[in-house]
Amino acid sequence: MTFSEYVEDRRRRVDEALDRWIPAESLVPHTIHKAMRYSLFAGGKRIRPLLCLAAAEAVTDSPQGVEQVACTLEMIHTYSLIHDDLPAMDNDDLRRGRPTCHKVFGDALAILAGDALCTLAFEVLGQAPCDAERRVSLIVELARASGSVGGMIAGQVQDIEGEGKHPDFKLLQAIHHAKTGALLKASLRMGGIFCGADEEQLAALSRYGEHVGLAFQIVDDLLDVEQTSGKLGKTAGKDAQQQKMTFPAVYGIERSREMAEEERLSASLALRPFDERAERLRELADLIVSRET
C-alpha cells in the first residue's frame, strides 16, 4: 500500500468511526447534531487520528478498534476550532473552505455543539474496546492534554493574552507547546496506551510527538503567511493582523522553515526503539512538514 493509499484508507476508517459515534441528525434536538456533523465532516485532514492509528500500528500489528479512540481526538480538535472561531474569540468566518459553524447555526448553537463534542469524546472513550484500566488512562490522558494546565485550553488563553505583546521565544514555545503540542502528543500516546505500549515505547512516542507537534505549528504559522485564503480554506494572514506570536514573527520565514525541517528529523530519530512498523509515523512527519494546507 503506498503512503497516500494508506492515508486515504485510515481517514476513511476514522470517518466511519466518527459517523458511528456522532448522534444522527434524526435524533432530537436535530439542529445540534447537524451542527456537530457540519463541522466534523468539513474535510478535516484528520492529522491527530492518523497519528493515533500509526502509533498503535507501530506497537502492534493490526490493532483492533483503535479507530474509536482516534476519533475522539478529532472531536476535541473540532470542538476547539468551533469555539476558537466564535466572534468572542478569533472571530473567523471561514474554516476548511466553508462558513464557520456559528455563521451557519448561530453563536448559541455553536457554543453548545462544541460543548457536546467535548463531552462526547469522554463518553466514547469510556466505551473503548479495551479493559477499564486502559479506558481510564485514555480519558485522563485526553483530559490533561486538552485542559487548562499545560493543555490545549491553557494554550488558547496564552495565545489570546499574547496578542500584541513583543515577540518572545519562551512565550511562543509555551503557547505552541500547550495549544497544539499537547493534543498532538496525546494522539500518539493514546494510540500506544490502547495497545499496551511499554514505558520505553510510550516515552519514544512522546518525544516523537513533541517534535512533530512543533514542526506542525511552525508549518501552520508559515502557511498563514505564505498561502492564500482560498488555498487554506480559512482566512490567511490573520496571525499578523491579530499580532499573534508566531514563528515567522520571531525568527523570520527562512529560519522557521529550517526549524521545521530540524524538528522533522528529530521526530524521525525519536522512533529508534521501534522496528519498521514505525515507517508510517516517519512518513506522517514528512507529510506534516511538506503539507500546503
Place this chain on the structure above:
Amino acid sequence: MTFSEYVEDRRRRVDEALDRWIPAESLVPHTIHKAMRYSLFAGGKRIRPLLCLAAAEAVTDSPQGVEQVACTLEMIHTYSLIHDDLPAMDNDDLRRGRPTCHKVFGDALAILAGDALCTLAFEVLGQAPCDAERRVSLIVELARASGSVGGMIAGQVQDIEGEGKHPDFKLLQAIHHAKTGALLKASLRMGGIFCGADEEQLAALSRYGEHVGLAFQIVDDLLDVEQTSGKLGKTAGKDAQQQKMTFPAVYGIERSREMAEEERLSASLALRPFDERAERLRELADLIVSRET
C-alpha cells in the same frame, strides 16, 4: 446532627474537594483559573453534590472519598451556567448576586473557563478513589447526563428553540427532563455507583432523582415569577421576558405549586428500598421544594 448542620458540613466537604481539584490561581495561565474559581466559589447551593453524597450515604455507612465524585457534578453545573449566561445565549449579567463570569473576565475567557471545567470533571473522575470499572461507569454516566442526547445540552438547545413557542406540556417536560433532570438524576446514580449500589438501589435512586428533578425545576420556575432579583441573586422575571416555556406559564402558579408537592411525595415514596439511612435524601427533597432562592 440536625439537617441544617448536616447540609453545612457536607457543603464544606464538597468545597474542600473543589478547592483541591481546581487548579490554583497561581498556576499559569492565572486568569482562567481565577475565572473558574470565581464562578465555582460564588455561593452555589451545591444541590447536585449534596444529592450525590446523600445517595452514597443511603447505600453505605460513611462512604470514603465520594466528595471527589460529587464535586465533578458542580463543575459540570457551573460550566453550564457560565456558558448559559453568555451574551450569545441567555445574556445574563447577574448570577448568585454577583456579575456573571463573562462580565468580569470577558466572553473569550468565560467560554474557555466553561470548557476547562467540563474537561476537568472527567479528569477528576478518572482518578476517583474506586476501581477502574466504577470510574468508567461514573464517567459514562456523567457524559450522557450532560450530553446532547437527552442530557443537559439537549435541554439547553430545546429551551432556546422553544422560546416564543406556544406553551405545550409535552415539550415542557422534555426540556426540563433533559436540561436539569438528567444531571440531577445522575447525581444520585453516581453516588450509588461509587458505593457499588445494586440494581434495585440504583433504580430507586433513579426514580427519586426523576421526581426530585421535576420538583426542582417547577420550584425554579416559580421562584423566577415570585421572587425579586435581589433575593434570587440572578435576574428575576427573565423567563416571561424571554417567553420561556415554564410550569407557571403552562399550569398557572397554584397548580404548579401543587405539582411540586406531589413530586416531593413521589420522590420520598421511591426511597422505600432503603432503610433509615435514606432520611437525608427525604430531607433534601423537602429542602428543594421549600427553598426560597
